[in-house]
Amino acid sequence: MADDAKAKGNAAFAAKDYATAISHFSDAIALAPDNHVLYSNRSAAYASLKNYSNALIDAKKTVELKPDWSKGYSRLGAAHLGLSQYEDAVSAYKKGLEFDPNNEPLKAGLADAQKALAEASRPRSSAASPFGDAFSGPEMWTRLTADPSTRAYLQQPDFVKMMQDIQRDPNKLNLHLNDKRVMQAIGVLLNVKIQTAPPGDADMPDSPSASPSPSERKRAAEAEPAKQPEPEPEPEPMDLSEEDKSAKQRKAEALKEKEAGNAAYKKKDFDTAIQHYTNALELDDEDISYLTNRAAVYLEMGKYEDCIKDCDKAVERGRELRSDFKMIARALTRKGTALVKMAKCSKDYDPAIETFQKALTEHRNPDTLKKLNEAEKAKKDLEQQEYFDPKLADEEREKGNEFFKQQKYPEAVKHYSESIRRNPKDPRAYSNRAACYTKLGAMPEGLKDAEKCIELDPTFVKGYTRKGAVQYFMKEYDKALETYREGLKYDANNQELLEGIRTCIQQINKASRGDLSPEELKERQAKAMQDPEIQSILQDPVMRQVLVDFQENPKAAQEHTKNPMVMNKIQKLVSAGIVQMR
Known part of the structure; x- marks a missing residue:
């Protein structure tokens, strides 16, 4: 778009990148060839690049499109002035x-054009100046430097x-005669005494005609100031x-209204903020x-529907304007928060979750x-509360039992799972499903259910028998033994x-006696080496020394047998087939 x-x-103009x-x-x-402001x-x-020819072309186009717009003539006059077309510049400013008779830039431009025209018309000659060559060459700076005044x-x-302006054009001297320093300088250059009031803190000279010593003259000549650079012209103002x-x-x-709204919001004066x-x-x-x-104010006030409407408008308008994606995300997050506040059942969380997901994109x-x-956790918790029904859970568990008796284990798992969904706090459904998984050879799933069963009710002995059975089938005999013993605490x-x-x-004794077949021993050892507990025992420096003592130092080995912790670890290694006792 042309506006963009x-x-x-x-x-770019403001940054001086013309x-x-x-x-x-x-x-x-x-895109907009009839817009006079663009040409201006x-x-x-x-003009800021001193390309006055093209500046003139655009200025003429501006006046052509908008003849009654004073700014166009300001552009036209500036371009003519830059091209030293002083009469045309004067005409443009006057037009x-x-x-706009009170336009200050036009008045100033006209004055500059008329002055430039007058200077161009006036014959220039250094002989015409009453001061002759007093202001010419480096001699002027030498004499001013040498004189103490x-x-x-x-x-x-x-x-x-x-002084530089006067040196370039002695006719400009009249513009600076009111400056007492210039008058003092004229006196020095013409070697005449001119009475002036002492300027500020400057010291009064002992004698206006005092001649400097030869060494002072040399230093003065060396101290001639370098020519000051011409000041950069100010860029043309924008329209x-x-x-x-x-x-x-x-x-x-x-x-300003937004700032006032923010202040009112902080004070919880919500009506004023809105x-x-x-x-x-x-x-x-x-x-x-x-x-x-x-929308944030509406959210605080509990006006959730109004909050959602504002958020929807913000997203729609933001996409039209290509606003910052963070602002759109903020609107979506605020909408999602309002939807969560309005949720009464698990399904009400779906639009909130979807809105949060959009915000994250x-x-x-x-x-x-x-x-x-x-929001996802709240939805899940509410779903469980809505689905909770102990009576239906018992019915599903009984259906699972019937299928288990018929050895239809997949069907039994289905009903036990439904029973758990209806009543996730009943350890019996987990215990029964663990038994099904064991029959199906799904040992990790069975172990997980057995552990959940014990977690829900540590006194439920059936959970220990299920867990021990799974561990036994996984050939983790030491762990199974521990599980069975733990269960005996509740039912001896x-x-x-x-x-x-x-x-x-x-x-375990079979491994201790060395009665395992080579295949069984190899399988048990491979399985044991994947057990973190066995790996920890083998990496323990103390246990390494114990094993060495059992092979090479019977006396030390005898002492180790008196340590219950050491013997417990030795027994685990024996059961795993890693160590054999003879």
Whole structure:
């Protein structure tokens, strides 16, 4: 759009990147060839680069498109002046003043043009000057430096600039005769005494005609100041249409309203805050922060539907304006928060979760991610509460028992799982499903269910028999033995537990006696080496020394047998087939 290109041109001009500004203004002109302001701005950019020929072309186009616009004649006059076309410059400025008699830039431009025209018309000759060659060449600086009454002035930049102007054009002397320092300098250069009031803190000379010593003259000649660089001309001011000026003013007023709204929000004066944000929106609808801020107030007030409406408007408008993705993410997060506040059942969390996910695709904010996780957890908890029904859970568990008796284990697992969903706190369903998994050879799943069963009710003995059975089938005989013994704490006469202990001891003794076949020994050792507990024992420096003593130092080995902790670890290695006792 032309407005976008114009804005880029204005920004480049403000940064004094005039070439880039010209490029953007040209793009804007291609899109809006009848916009006189664009030609005026490009003319200013050309003039700032001292490209007065192109500046003149654009200035003429500006006047052609808008003959009654005084600014166009200001551009025209500046371009003519830059090209030393003084009469045309005077005419252009006068024409502009016909439309705007009080325009100060036009008045100043006319004065400059008339002055330049007068100087160009006046014959220049150094002989015509009553002061002759007093101001010419380095001799002037030598004499001013040598004289004590003017030497200090050369440290003052404004005095040096005045003397440079007079040296370039002696006719400008009249412009500076009111300056007492210049009068003093004239006296020194013409070797005459001119009475002036002592300037400030400067020392009075002993004698105005005192001649400096030869060494002073030499130092004075060496101290001739370097020629000061010409000051950079100020860039041409940019033009703003009445529409642009109005928009700029409205934006400034909108920001003030926003600040007032923020202050009211901090004081929890929510009604006042809403009014200020609403005023800001009426003044400037291109800043979605006014919408998101008002939505935040509605959220605090519990007006969730109003909050959601503002957030939806902010997202829609933000996409139209291509606003910062963080602002759009903020609006979506605020909407999601309002949806969570309104949720009454598990399904009500779905739109909130979806909204948080959309916000994260715009900007991955930790706060939004936290809100998403909380919403998902709340939905899951509510689903469980809604689904909870102990009576139906018992019915499903009984159906699972029937299928288990029929050895239809997959069907049994299905019903036990439904029973758990209906009542996740009943350890019996976990115990029964663990038995099914064991029959199906799904040992990790069975072990997990057995451990959950014990977690829910540590006194439920069936959980220990299920866990011990799984560990036995996984050939973890030591662990199974520990599990069975743990269960005996709650039922010392339980036959399943006692039978489990007996079979585990048989397997452990079988390894101790070396009765395992080579295949069994290899399998047991491979499995043991994957056990973190076995790995820890083998990596323990103390246990390594114990094993060495058992092989090489019977006396030390005898002492080790008296240590229950050491013997417990030795027994684990024996059961795993890693160590054999003879």
